[in-house]
Amino acid sequence: MKFFVDTADIDEIRDLAATGLLDGVTTNPSLVAKTGRDFFEVLNDICAVVDGPVSAEVAATDVDAMVTEGRKLAEIADNITVKVPLIWDGLKACRALTQAGVLVNVTLCFSPSQAVLAAKAGASFVSPFVGRLDDISHDGMELIEDIRTIYDNYPNFTTEILVASVRHPGHVVEAARLGADICTIPPDVLRLLAKHPLTDRGLETFLNDWQSTGQSILKT
Ligand code: E4P
Helix, strand or coil, X not given: CEEEEECCCHHHHHHHHCCCCCCEEECCHHHHHHHCCCHHHHHHHHHXXXXXXXXXXXXXXXXXXXXXXXXXXXXXXXXXXXXXXCCHHHHHHHHHHHHCCCEEEEEEECCHHHHHHHHHCCCCEEEEEHHHHHHCCCCHXXXXXXXXXXXXXCCCCCCEEEEECCCCHHHHHHHHHCCCCEEEECHHHHHHCCCCHHHHHHHHHHHHHHHHHCCCHHHC
16 A cells, blocks of 8 residues: 655655655645645655655646646656546546646545546546545545445556545555555654554563663674
8 A cells, every 4th residue: 555645744745755655745725825835846845855646736627727737737747646626627637637648636536426437537546535524424434445346346447546535544544454555644644653552651661671681782
């Protein structure tokens, strides 16, 4: 399973990229707005740090403008992935950009039927938002299960399932269990994946016991 980080904060991205665990980045207009920085500067900084796909979202909603914006974003770096919303014009833009050799992430997917359309439009990635479905008392992970089942029925669908709107480590574990290709994870949730109270308690005990031996591994 690949891990993308869901942020436009370059400091967080640098820190997490240094672990070698990061396969890509997703941004969206809200995440960019949160930085208070220029969109193109942010994307240039991210692409200088991360080799994998970096999602940058269009702001237009009609097909021609989306394609024009998408082409401009794609000029930033080879690993830019143009994000388009899952609306009819977004699907048409996805088809046009894909045919022009641009990676496309179809975002704001909330149903299996939408995911089928994204695959048929040739998207490189489809982003189902699990957390936002959970927020309205739907089961976000059920959508992932449905999309996985459907895509596996059709080997000519090459679209990767990019689980988005991840809110806690349980979402990541469940996505992995269901065979999702990628999770895009907020930085704090990514760090939480390594946490377990028994790990902390066990380490504390080991270190105390080691100290009581008076030995040093480097001084023998
Ligand atoms: C995905 O690409 C989106 O940026 C993101 O996962 C949305 O998550 P949210 O529902 O926490 O805003």
